[in-house]
Amino acid sequence: MAKKIYDIMPPKVAQKARVAPMVVKRKRAVKKEAPVFTAEKLQTTSATIEKRGFPKKELLIGGGVVALLLAVYLYGALARATVEIAPKTQTLNFQEKISADTSYENVNLLKKIIPARVLTQEKQGSQEFPATGSASNDGKAAGTIKVYNKVSPVTPITLKAGTHFLSDSGKYFISLDRIVIPAAKGNAPGSVDVRVEAEQSGTEYNIGASKFSVPKLSGTAYYYGIWAESKSAMAGGYTGSVKKVSKDDLSGAKDVLTKKLLAEAEALLREKISPDEILLDDAVSKTTVSALADATEGAVAGSFNETASVKVSGLVFKKEDIQKFAKLYAQSKLAEGSALRDELLDASYEVDTVDMQAGVAKMNLKVLGTSYHFIDTHALGGSLTAKNAGQIQAAIEGQYGVEVLTVKTHFWPFWVSKAPKDKNKIKIELIFE
Incomplete structure (x- = not known):
């Protein structure tokens, strides 16, 4: 039978033609082919995207709201105010007689006494000296x-x-x-x-x-x-002639040796003093306990030995005690409502008399300092909240009047024009000119 040839296969024939190979090649692995997008499908997708559009308006509105909220927060959270107040000052100059006394342990303002203590150092030594006298032999x-x-x-x-x-x-x-x-x-x-x-x-x-x-x-x-x-x-x-010990030899040897030992004893005494203590130069006692030569006047000898023992005592007191007394004394002389600038307080003294046996030194004390009208910066901060610079200046001048020379207010950040409502964010500084 003659075989039919088709230019275009009928549907049934075409279906048979496609099914037949699948039966023969069932056991072979079937390769998956990548999907093929037709021009019609691509056009459909592009059209869909163009219809949706980008949400620019919504983003701008949302960003503006966030920025506004952030600005409101920062305005309250970052706002700071610094108020600089220059108080009127007054120079202080006082003089008083005080005592450094070893019988006291604490500063006594009423009796004008600061505590003191006595340090003692002993030193012994000997030295050989030549005889300078001469005698007939x-x-x-x-x-x-x-x-x-x-x-x-x-x-x-x-x-x-x-x-x-x-x-x-x-x-x-x-x-x-x-x-x-x-x-x-x-x-x-x-x-x-x-x-x-x-x-x-x-x-x-x-x-x-x-x-x-x-x-x-x-x-x-x-x-x-x-x-x-x-x-x-x-x-x-x-x-002939020989050397002999003269009277001048004996007195000179004693003088030289005792001076040397006293200097050494004083140096050792000063080493005992702590850095916060003061040893008054006029309150140092130097005593020769003993001095003896192993030869007598007129003894024939080329040299002799001198032995001596000395004692040095000093009256010392603490720097902080004289500063403490000066501060208490100055404060006792202040007018009501005034305060003392501690950092400018200066105390100087001169020794009048010293009694080492009694352990007392009389001194002339001079106190220099500066005072100003007391300003309660902690309480003042609460009265300056939510005020602008002019209102702050008016409030301070109204409370302290002529006791304040100048008032300067600084706000931060730059857009802030009033002090925060929180007084803890208001810093008050005293500026002394």
């Missing part, structure tokens, strides 16, 4: 002579201590003891050994063996019957 020659007695008629002879004997070389020697010379026996003269010393010092008295006469017996019958002889040379005669 001459030596006298000495030796032994034998004195003979050949007086006739025979008799013992007694000579006193200090009898002079003259050598054949012209040197005088003196007996040191009383002499008793035995009488002669027959042709043998009586004799005795005697210790003698040269009348003067010097090496020229170191003479050799010599014969001696007794000058005081000259012109008497005893002169030729009494004589002396030495068998050995005299020795020990010399001249």
Whole structure:
């Protein structure tokens, strides 16, 4: 049978043609094809968007409402006011006599006393000093002579201590003891050994063996019957000088050492003072407890040692106590309704008298300061709420009058023209010109 060929397949044939392949290829994976948009569908979608439009009007209205609410909030939340008040001031100048007393522990305005305490520092030390005095160190020659007695008629002879004997070389020697010379026996003269010393010092008295006469017996019958002889040379005669401790040496050593120890003791005392304490220069007591040298005046020595002990005491008080007294004193002199500018308060003092034993120092106190009419900034803030600059100035001047020199008000942010209703957002500052 001849096969039919169709240019356009009939619907039934076309359906069969499409179904047949699906039966054969059932088990194969079917590829999904991307959707195809026809021109007709695209035109429909674009037309729909154009019909809806962008909501510009609604956004503008909503944004305006939000901005208005935000502005109202910021106006109330950010609003601040600063009021600067320059009060009228008055200079203060007071003078008073006060005491720093160790028997008090607190400032006493009524008795005009501030507390004080006494600090004490002791110091001991020694130092060697040279002797500057000089003394003769001459030596006298000495030796032994034998004195003979050949007086006739025979008799013992007694000579006193200090009898002079003259050598054949012209040197005088003196007996040191009383002499008793035995009488002669027959042709043998009586004799005795005697210790003698040269009348003067010097090496020229170191003479050799010599014969001696007794000058005081000259012109008497005893002169030729009494004589002396030495068998050995005299020795020990010399001249020289040595150092000795003088009165000036002792006083100078004491002065030098005690001054040195007192300076060291005062330095140690000042180290004990805390930074907030004051040591009055005129309230420092310096005492020499003891001073002793190991040599006496006239002692022959090249040097000597001086030992001393000293004590330094000082009266101190606290800076804060004198400032506290000055503040209390100035406040007691203020007119009613006035206040004191603490930062400008100045207290100076001069020492009048000091009694370290009693622990009291009398001083002249001078107090300088500045006062102004008291302005209660906390209470004032509540009366300035919701007021403009002019109203604020009028309110302050109405309350304090001539006690206020100037009033300046600053608002923030720039668009604010009145003080906030919340007084805590109003800052009041006192400005002193």
